[in-house]
Amino acid sequence: MTKYDEAFKRGVVQEYLTDGGGTRALSQKYGVGRAVLQRWIGAWEHHGESGLRRKHEAYSAEFKLKVLRRMWRDELSYRQVSALFDLRDAGGISRWERQYHEGGFEALKPRRKGRPPKLTQPKQPPQSTPEPTQDERSREDLLKEIEYLRAEVAYLKKLDALLRAKEQAAPKKRRES
The missing domain is CATH 1.10.10 (Arc Repressor Mutant, subunit A)
Structure with missing residues (x-):
């Protein structure tokens, strides 16, 4: 949509009022739609020059x-x-x-207008749950712990075996030289 400045609108309306050529002729002459011209003319008739200002x-x-x-x-x-x-x-x-x-x-x-504000709820301190005692732990928790401990033991055994193999390989190299 083209926006027209106030001076252009005033000139077109004045030409309509003085010459009385009609909106069709003015529309073709200036390349402005007839409905737009009629709106400008109506605003001028009711409110004068202030009717043509942007608002x-x-x-x-x-x-x-x-x-x-x-x-x-x-x-x-x-x-x-x-x-x-x-x-x-x-x-x-x-x-x-x-x-x-x-x-x-x-x-x-x-x-x-714009984004609605977030719903803010009062922050509650996190409720800390006490550590369950041995008797209160579930079967699933106990099975997970057993699996973890077995993996830890297997890792340590493998590490120990690698260290022993390294120690045994080191003296052989010294003897060969």
Whole structure:
């Protein structure tokens, strides 16, 4: 979507108001959509030059409801209501209307943007479990310990055998020389 500066919008609207050439001719001349031109003209007629300025505003739920009620009461279109209340986004009004029909007034309230905060729970100190006594240990724990101890004994026996073999091989080398 192309964004137009304020001076360009003002020039096009002034040309429409003075020459009265119509939106179709101006649309073709400047390469701007007719709906965009009509929105600019409506904003100019209702709010003057300030209607053409860019505006970034967050609206309250009360304001949104006021806009919707006026639209329903006077049977206005989205474009007419956006020009009347100086809203830049006529599509936003349809969104407000849908939200209102789905969730009532509460749905119109602004929501926080961004990632929701993490749920923080109070940190509890880790509960230390006392070492179980010999009688309280399970059969599975005992079998694991036996397996570990057997592996340790086998490792030590192998280490001892390697050290003895090394000692016996060392004197032979001395005798040979």
